[in-house]
Amino acid sequence: MSFARICRKERFGERFVCFELEERDIASQARPGQFVMVRPGFRVFDPLLPRPFAVLSANDDRFSLLFEVVGKGTELLSYLEVGDVVEVLGPLGRGFSLDARFGILLAGGRGLVPLVFLAREFEKRGILFSFFLGVRKRKDLALLRLLEDLPRVLWSCEEAVSGGFCGTVLDLVGKCLERALWQGAKIYACGPEGMLRELATVFPGKEEDIEVALEARMGCGFGVCLGCAIPRRGGGYWHVCSDGPVFRLSEVVL
Amino acid sequence: MNLSVTLGRMTLKNPVVLASGTCGYGREIAPYLDLNTLGAITVKGLSLFPWEGNPPPRLFEVRAGLLNSIGLENKGVERFLQEDLPFLEALDTRVFVNIWGKTVEEYVAVARKLDAIERIDALELNVSCPNVEKGGASFLLDPEALRELVGRVREATGKFLIVKLGPKLQDWEVTVRILEEEGAEALSVTNSFPAMVVDVERMDFVFAMKSAGLSGPAIKPLALKMVYDLVGMTELPIIGMGGIMTAEDALEFLLVGARAVGVGTANLVAPSSAVDILEGIKAYLLRKDMENIEDLIGRVR
Ligand SMILES: Cc1cc2nc3c(=O)[nH]c(=O)nc-3n(C[C@H](O)[C@H](O)[C@H](O)COP(=O)(O)OP(=O)(O)OC[C@H]3O[C@@H](n4cnc5c(N)ncnc54)[C@H](O)[C@@H]3O)c2cc1C
Ligand SMILES: Cc1cc2nc3c(=O)[nH]c(=O)nc-3n(C[C@H](O)[C@H](O)[C@H](O)COP(=O)(O)O)c2cc1C
Ligand code: FES
Numbered sequence: 001m002s003f004a005r006i007c008r009k010e011r012f013g014e015r016f017v018c019f020e021l022e023e024r025d026i027a028s029q030a031r032p033g034q035f036v037m038v039r040p041g042f043r044v045f046d047p048l049l050p051r052p053f054a055v056l057s058a059n060d061d062r063f064s065l066l067f068e069v070v071g072k073g074t075e076l077l078s079y080l081e082v083g084d085v086v087e088v089l090g091p092l093g094r095g096f097s098l099d100a101r102f103g104i105l106l107a108g109g110r111g112l113v114p115l116v117f118l119a120r121e122f123e124k125r126g127i128l129f130s131f132f133l134g135v136r137k138r139k140d141l142a143l144l145r146l147l148e149d150l151p152r153v154l155w156s157c158e159e160a161v162s163g164g165f166c167g168t169v170l171d172l173v174g175k176c177l178e179r180a181l182w183q184g185a186k187i188y189a190c191g192p193e194g195m196l197r198e199l200a201t202v203f204p205g206k207e208e209d210i211e212v213a214l215e216a217r218m219g220c221g222f223g224v225c226l227g228c229a230i231p232r233r234g235g236g237y238w239h240v241c242s243d244g245p246v247f248r249l250s251e252v253v254l
Numbered sequence: 255m256n257l258s259v260t261l262g263r264m265t266l267k268n269p270v271v272l273a274s275g276t277c278g279y280g281r282e283i284a285p286y287l288d289l290n291t292l293g294a295i296t297v298k299g300l301s302l303f304p305w306e307g308n309p310p311p312r313l314f315e316v317r318a319g320l321l322n323s324i325g326l327e328n329k330g331v332e333r334f335l336q337e338d339l340p341f342l343e344a345l346d347t348r349v350f351v352n353i354w355g356k357t358v359e360e361y362v363a364v365a366r367k368l369d370a371i372e373r374i375d376a377l378e379l380n381v382s383c384p385n386v387e388k389g390g391a392s393f394l395l396d397p398e399a400l401r402e403l404v405g406r407v408r409e410a411t412g413k414f415l416i417v418k419l420g421p422k423l424q425d426w427e428v429t430v431r432i433l434e435e436e437g438a439e440a441l442s443v444t445n446s447f448p449a450m451v452v453d454v455e456r457m458d459f460v461f462a463m464k465s466a467g468l469s470g471p472a473i474k475p476l477a478l479k480m481v482y483d484l485v486g487m488t489e490l491p492i493i494g495m496g497g498i499m500t501a502e503d504a505l506e507f508l509l510v511g512a513r514a515v516g517v518g519t520a521n522l523v524a525p526s527s528a529v530d531i532l533e534g535i536k537a538y539l540l541r542k543d544m545e546n547i548e549d550l551i552g553r554v555r
């Protein structure tokens with residue numbers, strides 16, 4: 001683990017916090033879909049385990065994370081300020097494949113984090129893509145700030161918003177993406193499990209070309225505890241931290 | 255400064271040991287610390303055949319503690335020998351292999367296979383896993399089954415033989431005498447504690463197996479008391495473990511008489527923990543003006 005100083009902190013809506021962290025090794029090595037383990041402080045043993053977070057962006061000597069405050073660990077992290085130091089381990093795991101001709105990026109809530117990184121990488125490489133974001137609450141639309149300068153962004157909200165699409169991100173996709181548009185594309189998705197489970201129905205016959213970034217309860221994040229098991233298609237388990245967190249939809253049972 | 259300790263006929267270059275199940279088969283943790291600086295590494299519990307382990311969720315964090323229900327997932331002894339032994343062979347530290355089975359025969363078969371491998375320094379018999387129905391902790395509940403198990407494994411191998419104990423309600427005296435008589439050479443104390451969590455929203459157990467094993471800081475004082483009690487009961491050397499996160503924690507175990515210490519959950523919290531703990535022990539000896547770690551062992555009785 002290494003220490004990383006928080007050099008920027010930004011809030012998005014009520015529940016999301018973004019940190020920019022100074023750590024050269026992670027910043028220079030991280031790839032879209034990879035994650036880091038974060039501890040709020042050295043010698044803090046409650047919360048005990050570090051928490052996994054996807055990398056939002058990385059360049060030169062800084063990388064950033066964005067997290068939703070959902071429990072003890074993320075709440076404690078949200079109290080940290082610029083200048084404070086966290087302990088980090090990473091980059092970890094297997095990221096997205098970058099060989100698409102055309103990408104469809106589907107994000108549910110905080111699932112946008114690894115996909116924003118992917119979108120930036122696609123831009124660099126001249127790969128065309130569309131970005132779909134679905135959020136639950138009106139206030140979560142603050143997350144759109146992260147997508148401001150990206151082309152072809154569509155969004156939905158489960159609460160009614162004037163001028164906005166009301167429903168989930170998959171409702172939105174069903175409304176505006178015809179088969180001809182997704183047939184030749186590669187699909188990348190991250191979000192709640194229910195959303196990921198529905199992908200097979202929304203894109204029939206496409207499971208091989210859908211990559212999903214999964215979450216699991218993690219212990220170590222680097223393959224020693226075997227705590228992050230998820231069922232593997234055909235029997236047995238994958239370990240999200242070392243075999244993933246990105247999987248083809250056809251490899252997993254959700 | 256002399257950090258080396260003896261466990262019977264076994265010498266460790268220092269008393270810090272990586273505990274089973276928290277350092278994989280060695281390769282996985284190797285990028286994050288120099289394994290050669292440690293006294294020993296204990297690889298994940300192996301069985302005769304590959305074992306899938308328990309369904310998720312497998313982990314749940316409580317205040318300063320971790321419940322796990324991994325269910326002894328492992329790749330089986332054959333794949334271990336093919337895939338991981340070469341890495342371990344290149345190490346300059348002791349290699350302990352933790353083993354388990356559903357029957358005495360399975361333990362014996364694994365012990366036989368490992369007995370043939372020169373690089374392996376010791377076998378650690380897991381008779382205390384709280385997360386499997388058969389094997390595991392059931393041997394601790396039945397003295398005669400334990401006697402048969404340890405005796406048969408002893409016949410099958412000339413390796414240094416460690417038995418890993420866990421908390422239990424029975425009389426320790428009986429257990430300890432059996433282990434001494436059947437040829438155990440050291441004890442690892444302790445495995446995780448049987449424990450439970452309920453999800454109040456779902457009104458159900460968090461874990462499919464209902465109970466799970468508690469480890470981490472929450473169990474340290476309990477584990478320390480177990481080690482203290484067992485040190486008073488037997489001459490067998492004891493590797494003390496349970497919630498060791500810092501050098502101070504490790505020193506407590508050594509002071510009450512453990513001859514080595516196991517670092518488990520701390521490896522998940524930060525993979526370099528064991529090295530930090532070793533450094534802290536050295537700093538303590540320096541500060542106390544002590545040349546020899548042996549002078550520390552059992553000072554507080
Ligand atoms: C590879 C990976 C990448 C992730 N990336 C991000 C990210 O970019 N941004 C972000 O906000 N979060 C991300 N997460 C999820 C994040 O790790 C958890 O939300 C966090 O660990 C919760 O910690 P806590 O102590 O606040 O919550 P806890 O007190 O541990 O739990 C709060 C609630 O969240 C649930 N929960 C806890 N951990 C998880 C989990 N891993 N998956 C699903 N539910 C969980 C619990 O059941 C509980 O209801 C990621 C997880 C993984 C595995
Ligand atoms: C994720 C995990 C997996 C474990 N797997 C094993 C195992 O395979 N065999 C074994 O004997 N003990 C196993 N243990 C128990 C530890 O080796 C150790 O005895 C116990 O966790 C107490 O020490 P700690 O509090 O330092 O972790 C495991 C513990 C954890 C947390
Ligand atoms: S989190 Fe420990 S193995 Fe994946």
